[in-house]
Every structure is written in C-alpha cells, then in structure tokens.
Amino acid sequence: MSRQTFKQVRVIDPQSSTDQSCDLHVHNQNIVGVNDASFAVDQEHSGEGLWLIPAAVDFGYRGDLRSLSAIGAELGAAARGGSAHLVMEPAGTSVIDDAAEVRDLKARAKHHDGARLHVIGAVSSNLQHRSLAAMSTLREAGCIAVGDGGQSIDDTNLLIRMLQYAQSLDLTVFLTPLDSRLANGCVHAGRVSTRLGLNGIPSSAETMGLARIIESVRATSARVHVMRLSTAEGVELVRNARREGLPITADVAIHHLYLTENDIGPFDARFHVQPPLRTLSDRDALLAGVVDGTIDVICSQHTPLGRDARLAPFAVTDPGIAGAQTLMPLVLQLVLDGRLPLDRAIDATSTQPATICKLNHATSLKPDDKATFCLIDPNDDGQIDSEHWHSLGHNSPFSDWVFRARVVSTWFKGRQIA
C-alpha cells in the first residue's frame, strides 16, 4: 500500500478550475484528497515552488520498428518530457498494418518504464494507399486510430472509402495535409529555398491537400485528425471548417511554434523537418491557432534518427527532430513568456489529445482521478545535460537550449515513470 503526499505544491487543473497551493494526497493509483492532516503517509515529496499538472499525451512518434529494442529509451524520453502517453504513428518502413505486429509492439513496450505506448494503425495495407487496411482487426489488436503514415492519399475515391469504412468502426483517421505532387522538396518554398538552391515545398502543398481532406469530411462526416499544420493558410482552412461544424481536429509540432526557415542558416540539417519550417508569419499564425483552439493539440512528432541519417548534404538527410524530451519544457516556455495561457497549454497537451484518441487517461486532478501528472519547476533556467538525454536520437536543435521550465518528475497512476 503506497500513500504519498506532494507537499505544498501548486496544483493546476483547468478541467476542475483548480489552481491552488496545497498538499496533494495519493493512495495507490488515485488522488484521494488535499490538505487532509489525518492522511497517513508513507512517502512525502516536497512540491515547494513546483507545479503539478496533468501529464501530456504526445502525438507523432515515428519509430523504426526494425530497431525497437530501443523503444524503452524513447518511452523514457517521453516521460522525461512530461508525457505519460506516447502515440506512435505508422511512417516510412514502420507501416503498422498487421495486428500481430501491433500486439508485439504493445507487449514489448509494457516491459519498459516510461510513457505508455499507443499505436495508430495504417489506413491502407502496407501504407501503399491502394487498398484498405484491416482496420477492424487493427482496432481489436489495440490501435487507437488509423493514419496515412505521413503520405497523403492521392486517390480521392480511395480516401473517401477509407473515411467511410473507418467511420463505421468509430475510428478517427489521422491524415497528412499534403498534395504530394507539390511536395518534392525539403524546405519551405520561399526566400530560403531560393537562396540555398534547395527544392521548396510551397504552402499550397498543404492547403491543396487540406482542402481535399475537408471536402472529403464534408462528403462523409467521418472524424478526421489533421496532422502537423505548418502554414497560416492551413490554420485558416481548419478554422473555417470547424466553424462549419465539421468533425475535424488538428495538431501542430512544437518546433513549428518556435522555428522558421531562417533557422536553417547555411544548410543546418538539424532543422530539416517534414512539413518544413516556414515563415515568421506562419509561425505566429500557428501559435494564434493554438491559442484560439483551432489547433487542438501540440505534439513533439518525436522522430529519433541514427547519426548516419544526418551525415549527408541537407536534402539527402532524413527529416525529423527527436523532440519528446523537450515537449513540455518548450510548451511551458510559451506559457512563461506570456504567449500561451497555461490552461490552453494543458488542454493542448493533455485533455485534447486524450479525447481525440479516446484514451482512458486522467486529464484532471480531482479526488478519485488517477494520479497521472507531472511536476514542473518553472524557475529552472537549466539545460538538459547529455547524460540525461534519454532518446537514442540526438537529432535535436533544442538539446542545448536553456529552459525555464523543467520536468522534475512524471507520474502514471501513482507510480513515478520519470
């Protein structure tokens, strides 16, 4: 029997409109109360100067199934970044279209501490986008949704059939807003692509793909989650679609709220991401979209890469940032800078992603809720030193940043996972 008290901690729970400094008591898996002098405690944790907030649910993990012996490191990185749940997407060679594979993945992940792994299955078999994947079987095997694996479904007829089929199974479809014919590039088509002589991906690659998705949702009423918005125009399309009442949700990668094409400098491949970093005004529009709720979710799109993936000229390198461990430090930096309200930050990293994936996840911190939360030091001003960097991927432009907010610990059902 474990009875724990987090002493004098600032508990922030937008869902129950709680923001108070108190002693929070946990018994086994559950929060049992606050400021109860009669609570018999086994273990006390000092929470002085710390925030206690709902733990995050991080979307967009792109793992390599061939090297999944490493999955423990990535689940650890996510927990260190404030997440209790890490959602894996199909991508590249990791197609996730097979029920046995899903079961195996989930079983292997269970052996590790750190965040809990959830899996999105492929929407098409072998992610070829030629025929439907066995979505029902994937759901039974534990997939929480289906997705296009970062590759747009160019055949509109097939897209509509997929949405209809997924809808009949009550599955949300995670789609990439992209017109692949316009996406033959590695940076935003603009000033930087011109200067560096790199193939650009125009903003219209996103909006054309997105417009097609929106029309398909209008035609089917299927529930769609749009992955990784990157343009101001894309935010506006989603805003209008939602105003109309279409069942569309959207996310943005945290690096798109910080970085722009200008950060690429002379070919710095740490900034090679997909979708590409765009302009300052895109970045500002994305943040405005998060603030007003057009963009439901902020995620890290955690993409750990081996060292070799970056040992090449810019365009030939693999895109992606190993971002799980810097998710909450970066999100909370926006809060501390006064650019994002704290309740929206928690909503966008915990409540909304949990709702979209229908996770049985405690996103509030009332008595009887599960004790799943993280402790944050909002006055840290420190770096993540390399020995505490959990991910096997070192491809991060943030790894040497000084963060004001640090994740002190992350808890899942009363158990410390980071």
Added chain:
Amino acid sequence: MSVKQVCKQGQLKHLLTMEGLKRPTLEQVFATADELSSAFSSGQCPPLLSGRTIINLFFEPSTRTRNSFELAAKRLSADILNVDLASSSTSKGESLLDTLWTLQAMHCDMFIVRHPESGAAHFIARHVDQGVAVLNAGDGRHAHPTQALLDLYTIRHHKPDFGGLRVVVVGDILHSRVARSLIHGLNIMNVGDLRLVAPPTLLPEQVEDLGAEVYHDLDKGLADADVVYMLRLQKERMVGAHLPDRHEYYKHFGLTSARLKLAKADAIVMHPGPMNRGVEIESSVADGPQSVILEQVGNGVSVRMAVMANILSGTTS
C-alpha cells in the same frame, strides 16, 4: 554547425558561396589574378603552391571546370589529383564522408568539390580536418563562386565602374547555381541595376529578395543593358512542365543579333558555357564582336589560381 569561410583577419579559409563575402575580399582576388595572369604571360609564374596537394573531388560530370582548376593548380606548381566519382554510386552521405576521410588521410591541403546536392560543399567543409580548405566548384543549384568571380573579373576588365552598370541575366534562374552566385557577386560589387529575365516557370520563389528586378519580356529587359549574361538551358528542362519546347524558348528568350541591338552598342555578351547554339543564343552573337565568352574561359584559370593562392597562402604547408 556553421562554417566560416573568412576568418577574423579577413583571410579566406574556404570558398563555399559568394553570399556574405565583402568587396575587399573580391578585390583582393582580382588583384592577385591580375598579378598571376601577367606573371604567367611573361613566363614567370611563381611556384606558390609547390609541395601543396590539391584534390579535384568531382561527384558530377565536368570537363571544363575540372580542367580549369587542374590547370590553375599546375601553373602554381601544386600536386593535383583528379578524383572522378560521377559515375560511381557515391552520392549518399556516409560514403561521401568515407571518400573524404580516405583522401584526407593522404595529407591534402585543399578539396575542390563539385556535387549534385546543394549544400554539399558546406557539408564537406564541416567535416574536413582543420587546416584543410574546401573550394566549391558547384553544388546543386546553390553556388558556383569561382564562376561568379571570373564573371565579375571579366566584367571589371571591360567596364570597371559597377555602380553605373545595367546587367541583365537571362534564362533558367531556377536551376542555376551560376545565376545565384552571380547575383550575390554583382550585389557585393554594388552593381547599378540588375535584371533577371526568364519565364515564370524558371524563376525561384521571391527571387527579387536576392536583390534583382524580374522581367518576363526579354526585349524590355535588354533595354540599354551594359552586360548581357545568357544562362545555359539544360536539355531536360526544354520539354516538360517548365517549357513547351526549345523553339518557343528561343523565340522568346534566345539572344539574337537583332535583339542585342536593344542593349547598349558597347554591351558585352557572356555565357558560362557550354552553349546551346540556337536555343539560348544565336551563333552570330556567340562568336560576334560583343561576345567575351572565350575571355571568360581564359580568366577562369587566372581567377582560380588567385583563389587557391589566397586561401593556401594563409596556411602553412
């Protein structure tokens, strides 16, 4: 991550791009090229690079540029090794670095690199040992700085007052590293008026931001030009999504002797070579009195000698 091509004292360590260079650095190259060119003409070229090893590392086919570098190195008494990797499958990073390190182990002082990927020269410069110089001989669509230097050197010879010049660059700007480097170079020299003439399908996004005015009509663009710079149109671009065919291109963007009359009477005509006669330029113009195209080729050797000498004189052998 970023590599500095000029050290604090203003000494050139690498030459990767024209972007960011200062005018005195360019003037220094031109002055050295003048000296070396006249020394060579008088049969007394100094063995400035004797005992130095230079490697021509070419991942893309090239005869002209490679020959020009080779000759430049030999005239300065360097040891030069030509490594032609265009036909091999060495285009991915890991093997690129393996190639580099293997050659570096043979103690070389400078790599002259041509590669089909933009940014390859920067990438290589990041990974060579300290003291080994990298000279970009063309990377993807990004940069071809020695071409820009020899172009500026040639213009300077005929029309030294850059501030009063109208320069017109015509053709496939989108895919051209020559154009990008030339635009930077002309702006470093404070050129009076720089015009780019191309169909919209062969212009990159927001190219005006590099410091140039865009025209889609060659006749308008050519008006009162002092320098007309024609770019090569690659065969694979002649038909497809960029252009309907080469005849239509020639009709609108080919430099004919009739069109050249729209420029100033003493305008010079330039081309980086190799030319497509009858596609971007009429033979009578290419071989005519206003053409300085062969002079560009000759100047290429002098300017490359100057760049090598300037970079390697800053290091010890």
